[in-house]
Amino acid sequence: PKCEDFLITTSPSLSSGSHLVCSLVDRHPDWRIINLDNLDYCCSPRSLESVEDRANYTFIRGDVCNSRLVNHIFNTENIDVIFHLAAKTHVERSFETPSSFQRVNIDGTRVLLGAAHQARHQPQRFIYVSTDEVYGASLDQVFDESSPVRPSNPYSATKAAAEYLVQSYWDKYKFPIIITRSNNIYGPRQYTEKVIPRFLTLLQRNKKCTIQGTLPKSRHFLFVDDAINAFLLVLEKGIVGEIYNMGTSCEIPIMQLARELVTMVKKVPDSEVQDWLEFVPDRPHVDLRYPITCEKLQQLGWRAEVSWAEGIRQTVKWYQVHPDFWSDASEDQEQIQSQLEKAE
Template sequence: MTMDFNRTVLVTGGSGFIGSHLVCALVNKHPEWRIINLDNLDYCCSPRSLESIEDKANYTFIRGDVCNPRLLNHIFNTEHIDVIFHLAAKTHVESSFQSPSSFQLVNIDGTRVLLGAAHQARHQPQRFIYVSTDEVYGASLDKVFDENNSVRPNNPYSATKAAAEYLVRSYWDKYKFPIIITRSNNIYGPRQYTEKVIPRFLTLLQMNKKCTIQGTLPKSRHFLFVDDAISAFLLLLEKGTVGEIYNVGTSCEIPIMQLARQLVKMVKNVPDSEVNNWLEFVPDRPRVDLRYPITCEKLQQLGWRAEVSWAEGIRQTVKWYQENPGFWSEAVEDQGQIRSKLEEVTKT
């Protein structure tokens, strides 16, 4: 049975947190499009994130590494890829100090390999959307960044994202290859891996452990609910101008301390007087940035607005973690099984 799809979309890293929400949105909103998810199922991915759509006729999963040129060339030569959303990346700042080379490999080399394969494809893609981060701007106390500000990344993670952006832009400058770059604030929501701050606090509280807050300086983050980020990506696919960069941001800035207190109240139902019992201060990690304010007027001019309030977004997020307490511990087991199955296959 072959269905005629009028557009083929490749999402790299489609089993990750943001990627799985994007893939589900594409598959459900556009039954007339074929959606291909390329993911190597690293530790922060769960195949369960895509359970709701894995049997849909317009969805295809390819397990593979974005750094593998033979695989990428094969995909682009056999599939008529019209649109690429490139999300596959290592993203955890702390880990990037411990293993910068793996971040360079995935974030820079992976982007280089993908760009090369996409550009050389016989069927030329109409859009290549690179999902980057507000962290490329570096930290700021008072200055609000717009897309014309220079980048000053100050950790190995954001440095590799900035380097990948330069690669992506070079294909626009040299070949007019139709790229768009997004730089978004901290995205949060259901299914996010437990190393990021909101799921980390929620997981600790579920295990009856205290929220660990790093350092003494008042840090804050701008939090964007995942559904709003996805609507921005889909809008930019249709209305974004090629060769341009778009900030995807929110005015919702939450001090980490306030975030911890709010989650304690929501999960533990304790009175204000007992909230502090669930907080623990730990030494700062190396060079934590205090805040990353960005303006996204350029995206708003295309008609985008963040629709989900902080109160509603955090309510949905907490509810999901309460209803799926074993999701990530089981995902780790799933992966162990996947790995051992693969090892059996490769041994035989």
Template sequence: MDFNRTVLVTGGSGFIGSHLVCSLVDRHPDWRIINLDNLDYCCSPRSLESVDDRANYTFIRGDVCNSQLVDHIFTTETVDVIFHLAAKTHVEASFESQSTFQLVNVDGTRVLLAAARRARHRPQRFVYVSTDEVYGASVDEVFDESSPPRPTNPYSATKAAAEQLVKSYWDKYKFPIIITRSNNIYGPRQFTEKVIPRFLTLLQMNKRCTIQGTLPKSRHFLFVDDAVAAFLLVLEKGTVGEIYNVGTTCEVPIMQLARQLIRMIKNVPDSEVKDWLEFVPDRPRVDLRYPITCEKLQQLGWRAEVSWAEGIRHTVKWYQENPDFWSDKSELQQ
């Protein structure tokens, strides 16, 4: 079968990547979607069961740091679009495994950029999916795309470094890159190390929600379908060489989040909610909040369509219906 477009998604078996891959496969039967993923601990092949047998979907198990493999893909395939999501993302782990985060997040991006630029068939777009954490924390300042990066942990430092690599390919070669920086994305199939599935899984195991430290932390939560819609929009309408914030005005204090999920899962009165909370030591460095503005993306026509109430209800329902999706819960046993 002849396809009109070939799209390579790195990290397509991860949480966000799998939602992006499924959306691309479903919406564009005339596009060939290639998923390059090494199936790390936070990935599940089950995330892509709905598209496994589709004629326009191909899975390649491999590491984005493997230059020989990546070169082979660009030599044998006519890749038109790259969505680069493959990354190590767990902030706490980044303090313990800094060299691994450097290798995957920075060197993996270098390998992919170099192979894509050398390809005989020049890609039309290279979309690098980054994070709002590159801005660092803020109490009052709202970050736009021109705000200087001030990463405060090894994870965000490697994402900021990778961004600079990506940007350099635009500056030096006019290679058609676009960078996105998104808020905390949540939804079905997210691994249990992230805050929402962590709380949900702990409660399903009849354990307390563990609150790190006593500082008033909050996060802006964006439902995964809205994030995918943003990525697809910047692919079609975004300006090459530009950065686009992808975010929401829905800011939820972590304590409020825990209380809400306790009420939803345990169905207890307010007077008993505190019995399901446990305070634990904070991680080495903590950012209280990451406020960003998305006016630039909104000018392209994007809006977050899924409300917090709808998104969290849908997410809770999925975890209740799929309690064994993530079999490895060793981290939560600690």
């Protein structure tokens, strides 16, 4: 589609949100990129410093659930494409506060869909960024886009519910939606609640990597640059109404991940790696693995090009160069939060 104006709702803890914004701003100076973000605890404005002064970039601080704000954006701008990445994503937190996940992930999607569908300038694409976790766990079955959806925690349940909302706008109105379901995206600037930056942050503070439980959990890791290329290819060549898995064959056991990071950060011999690992009680209802196939996306011409060795090298190097990136952001957010609480 011929595109000019984008609205991107970002969730920077995924790192892919800010990377997608920066990539679009850099690659397409003739496109106008509007970024709507609530600046939640897992966000740092520093993630977007490289583009904040660009003529083709606009940042709006706001809540995707705020229907007056979202409707105003669609009534005053000519939005051609929506990338909807805004979501609460942390599985453990979803068990603690499921209502907040329902609000952001389901209600936010409903508000955005309604505003986009009713806009005077009709969007050409609404791309909803979902997760492989909607399939639930599997030990041996590999999921494709037609596999049944069986979410196993409040986070993935809200993402699946949002998918059904998005799909309903295609079924009823032929509103031009596309859904992506991706493996774990990793890379620079990812918030420290995710496993790779969590291990790196612990090691930088001379603390041990905490391994949850004793079962052999693993994850498929997709480097953020490959994810961004997949999003842009889906925009260019994806078929409306379809779902695309964004996957990688790079499956890393969490134990192996921890050992690799200890070796890279602490530079200790193999005999001492175990000294930097600590086993802690497992979290509830943890899924062991999420294997997906992405042949459908590959048929459009996509391949994951960044090897695990190169992707993790770049990621570790970034966290070593920016050790205080997220600690500073956390302090800023605590200050902001306390000010907001006092204001109420």
